[in-house]
Amino acid sequence: MEVVIVPDAKAGGELIAEAMAELLRRKPEAVLGVATGSTPLPVYQALAARVQAGDVDTSRARVAQLDEYVGLPAEHPESYRSVLRREVLEPLGIPAGSFLGPDGTAADISAACEAYEADLAQVGGVDLQLLGIGTDGHIGFNEPCSSLASRTRIKTLTEQTRVDNARFFDGDIDQVPQHVITQGIGTILEARHLVLLATGEGKAEAVAQTVEGPVSAFVPASALQLHRHATVVVDEPAASKLKLADYFRHTYAAKPRWQGL
Numbered sequence: 001m002e003v004v005i006v007p008d009a010k011a012g013g014e015l016i017a018e019a020m021a022e023l024l025r026r027k028p029e030a031v032l033g034v035a036t037g038s039t040p041l042p043v044y045q046a047l048a049a050r051v052q053a054g055d056v057d058t059s060r061a062r063v064a065q066l067d068e069y070v071g072l073p074a075e076h077p078e079s080y081r082s083v084l085r086r087e088v089l090e091p092l093g094i095p096a097g098s099f100l101g102p103d104g105t106a107a108d109i110s111a112a113c114e115a116y117e118a119d120l121a122q123v124g125g126v127d128l129q130l131l132g133i134g135t136d137g138h139i140g141f142n143e144p145c146s147s148l149a150s151r152t153r154i155k156t157l158t159e160q161t162r163v164d165n166a167r168f169f170d171g172d173i174d175q176v177p178q179h180v181i182t183q184g185i186g187t188i189l190e191a192r193h194l195v196l197l198a199t200g201e202g203k204a205e206a207v208a209q210t211v212e213g214p215v216s217a218f219v220p221a222s223a224l225q226l227h228r229h230a231t232v233v234v235d236e237p238a239a240s241k242l243k244l245a246d247y248f249r250h251t252y253a254a255k256p257r258w259q260g261l
């Protein structure tokens with residue numbers, strides 16, 4: 001995988017937004033796989049700035065959701081459908097009808113997961129999937145020991161993830177749902193380009209294990225090592241535990257620009 005070390009989160013956001021913009025210039029109807037959480041926000045802000053400046057047209061783009069809480073009504077402000085409407089669809093001017101996501105309120109969750117897999121297949125799969133990483137190494141909500149071959153399904157969150165996400169629920173862990181629907185690791189690996197963004201020292205250990213540790217279900221993000229086009233973008237604090245940091249810096253500095261990300 002390629003590791004790009006950037007000075008800060010804003011620079012990471014600019015770099016990934018430009019990769020998304022290039023994709024949309026080449027393929028205006030591309031399917032962007034988007035993530036929630038704090039980390040991806042600089043990406044969406046930088047892409048929105050390009051849209052406003054007329055550098056890229058997102059009107060034909062499709063947006064696919066990575067994961068969703070089970071049991072939160074779609075209109076709840078912290079349902080990921082609501083979060084993505086606020087942070088991605090509206091700022092980027094993408095019509096609500098171009099959004100694909102699983103139904104976290106379905107009476108039959110297994111059927112909702114299968115329906116979402118079918119929806120992703122019907123649009124030809126995800127072109128570029130943006131990922132965050134949990135402090136426990138999760139991608140999407142694939143918690144440690146998720147099958148590396150898993151498909152979209154229901155998962156139970158770890159206590160650590162619920163503690164991490166309580167900040168979105170007035171600091172009250174009891175309001176954080178226990179269950180989620182998440183694209184499986186096998187599903188995520190089918191996207192044509194995976195871009196993982198990690199910022200801050202709190203992610204340094206998970207990043208080191210993802211990039212330099214063994215491929216292991218215990219660190220779900222390490223599955224990126226199996227993908228032919230995976231890019232890990234990290235700021236200096238998140239890169240602080242990488243043994244090969246200098247090599248990654250040198251490689252990126254010497255990279256032919258025509259290759260893009």
Ligand code: PGA
Nearest residue numbers: 037038039040132133134
């Ligand atoms: P964060 O979440 O960006 O808010 O740290 C990342 C994740 O849990 O995947």
